[in-house]
Amino acid sequence: xxxxxxxxxxxxxxxxxxxxxxxxxxxxxxxxxxxxxxxxxxxxxxxxxxxxxxxxxxxxxxxxxxxxxxxxxxxxxxxxxxxxxxxxxxxxxxxxxxxxxxxxxxxxxxxxxxxxxxxxxxxxxxxxxxxxxxxxxxxxxxxxxxxx
Numbered sequence: 488x489x490x491x492x493x494x495x496x497x498x499x500x501x502x503x504x505x506x507x508x509x510x511x512x513x514x515x516x517x518x519x520x521x522x523x524x525x526x527x528x529x530x531x532x533x534x535x536x537x538x539x540x541x542x543x544x545x546x547x548x549x550x551x552x553x554x555x556x557x558x559x560x561x562x563x564x565x566x567x568x569x570x571x572x573x574x575x576x577x578x579x580x581x582x583x584x585x586x587x588x589x590x591x592x593x594x595x596x597x598x599x600x601x602x603x604x605x606x607x608x609x610x611x612x613x614x615x616x617x618x619x620x621x622x623x624x625x626x627x628x629x630x631x632x633x634x635x
Contacts, residue, residue: 536594537610537634538562539624540569545581548572550601556581557603563631566593569606577618590622590634 544559554576560569571591575584592608599605611619624632 534594535592537590538566538593538630539628539632539634540566540589540591540593540607540630542584542587542589543568545584547581548601548603550603552601556584558584558609560589560591560607560609561630562591562593562607563629565631569593570604571607571609572600572603572605573609573611573619575609575611575619575621577616578614578620587621588624588627588630590624 540560540562542558543561546557548555548557551572551574553574555572555574556576556579558571558573560571561567562569569591590610592610593606595606595608597604597606610622612622614620
């Protein structure tokens with residue numbers, strides 16, 4: 488996994504690009520500013536647990552640095568309910584998100600964001616303004632279904 492040379496942190500934008508690229512193609516290359524290519528193997532991809540879920544509750548997140556919502560997501564019987572912070576306010580109103588099916592990475596460790604614990608990473612695509620458009624199943628599916 489790519490890490491910053493200076494601080495060692497994993498870049499979130501990179502993770503989103505990586506996951507989205509895997510969903511849409513079987514081979515990929517990501518160009519970094521230093522023109523390095525990163526390739527991973529199938530075993531690396533299999534470590535990422537990506538599932539479908541349905542948003543059941545949405546709250547404003549005033550303590551977030553950038554405008555965001557606090558989401559409560561139902562991932563079905565096996566995984567249950569998980570919470571996530573998502574910077575999706577540019578394209579979505581709270582009332583439009585309830586009952587919306589989404590796709591998320593569910594095996595990241597919990598992350599503290601202000602006074603909120605995020606337990607999964609909701610996936611999306613950046614538009615030309617770098618605002619997030621959520622990834623969704625094309626047709627309704629059972630919550631907790633695995634993406635592969």
